[in-house]
Amino acid sequence: MKDILVIDDDQDILNFLDKILSTAGYGPILSSTVEDGLKKLKSLSPHLILLDLQLGQTTGLELLQEIKQNPVLNSIPVIMMSGNVKKKVVYESIALGAKDFMPKPLIPNVLLQKIKKTLKEHELPTYKFKNKEAATAEIHGELIKISEVGCILESTVKLSGPVEILLDSKYLKSLGLNTEEMKIFGEGILSSPGHYSVELTFLGINEKTAQKIRQIKAT
Amino acid sequence: MSDNDKIVISVDKDLKEIMPMFLENRNKDISLLKTAISSKDFAQITVIGHKLAGNAGSYGFPDLGDIGVAIESAAISKLGDEILKLIDSYEFYLSNLVVEYK
Numbered sequence: 001m002k003d004i005l006v007i008d009d010d011q012d013i014l015n016f017l018d019k020i021l022s023t024a025g026y027g028p029i030l031s032s033t034v035e036d037g038l039k040k041l042k043s044l045s046p047h048l049i050l051l052d053l054q055l056g057q058t059t060g061l062e063l064l065q066e067i068k069q070n071p072v073l074n075s076i077p078v079i080m081m082s083g084n085v086k087k088k089v090v091y092e093s094i095a096l097g098a099k100d101f102m103p104k105p106l107i108p109n110v111l112l113q114k115i116k117k118t119l120k121e122h123e124l125p126t127y128k129f130k131n132k133e134a135a136t137a138e139i140h141g142e143l144i145k146i147s148e149v150g151c152i153l154e155s156t157v158k159l160s161g162p163v164e165i166l167l168d169s170k171y172l173k174s175l176g177l178n179t180e181e182m183k184i185f186g187e188g189i190l191s192s193p194g195h196y197s198v199e200l201t202f203l204g205i206n207e208k209t210a211q212k213i214r215q216i217k218a219t
Numbered sequence: 220m221s222d223n224d225k226i227v228i229s230v231d232k233d234l235k236e237i238m239p240m241f242l243e244n245r246n247k248d249i250s251l252l253k254t255a256i257s258s259k260d261f262a263q264i265t266v267i268g269h270k271l272a273g274n275a276g277s278y279g280f281p282d283l284g285d286i287g288v289a290i291e292s293a294a295i296s297k298l299g300d301e302i303l304k305l306i307d308s309y310e311f312y313l314s315n316l317v318v319e320y321k
Contacts, residue, residue, distance in 0.1 A: 010270050010273065010274055011244070012240075012241050012244055012270070012274040012277075012278070013273065013274050013277065015237045015240060015241070016234075016237065016241075016274070016277050016278065018237075019233060019234065019236065019237050020233070023233055054269070082273075083269060083272050083273040104272070104273035104274070104276070104277065105272075105273060105274065105275065105276025105277040105281070105284055106276075106277040107277075108231070
């Protein structure tokens with residue numbers, strides 16, 4: 001289920017979107033203030049943000065700018081919402097990094113189409129091989145523990161610099177790969193505990209092992 | 220209310236659960252507007268009008284949204300008499316509103 005963070009100071013709009021998004025199969029996360037919205041953004045890592053342009057004393061554009069300047073948060077797509085649909089405002093939103101603009105009053109079908117389109121454009125590519133499920137990584141601070149590695153995935157998330165990765169490597173060993181010989185690292189940014197796809201780069205392996213990995217990837 | 224005054228609006232049945240809260244908040248708007256206009260708090264009236272303009276249409280009440288637009292505009296221009304008329308229109312609308320679900 002895709003989680004969508006809604007930041008709007010109008011409780012009626014929050015109630016409305018809670019209903020519309022839940023009915024459509026999304027997981028709405030509601031917030032009526034900038035502070036609460038940022039807190040939830042950082043701790044819950046939604047797949048998309050619906051952000052009102054006018055949030056009390058703060059403008060949504062200021063918050064949008066803050067999100068887009070944050071290396072951890074800037075990959076999350078934002079759709080701005082507002083009753084103010086002057087071209088200047090729309091252009092400014094897009095220039096600051098919003099993916100789309102939804103005028104108010106909100107028309108559910110139109111909004112849901114915009115959400116679907118934006119999420120599709122931000123779908124993280126992965127591939128699987130053999131019949132194993134995608135690897136998941138539990139994040140404990142900067143340490144990533146990967147269990148049941150069954151495949152090597154396309155890189156989808158940036159990790160913050162080289163991180164230590166522990167492998168429960170039964171499967172890799174069953175493929176004849178000696179993981180003790182390998183150094184494995186990923187690169188990018190992780191924003192919060194959760195499940196991510198990671199790219200594993202194997203270093204310090206001999207050509208024979210590298211060839212074996214290439215064969216596995218190609219299967 | 221007489222049958223002639225009824226304002227019958229059909230809205231999406233998915234909104235049935237949240238409609239009572241929306242209408243209750245709209246009645247609160249009336250009280251807030253009356254208080255605000257008596258103290259000439261045009262900033263507050265602007266906020267109320269702006270929110271109504273944005274949320275009423277979403278719930279299926281575009282005419283009410285138009286009242287919100289007018290309230291916001293009148294408040295920005297500080298037109299007290301106009302605001303009083305609009306409050307009356309708002310109150311009339313809510314008093315005579317009949318919501319049907321489709």
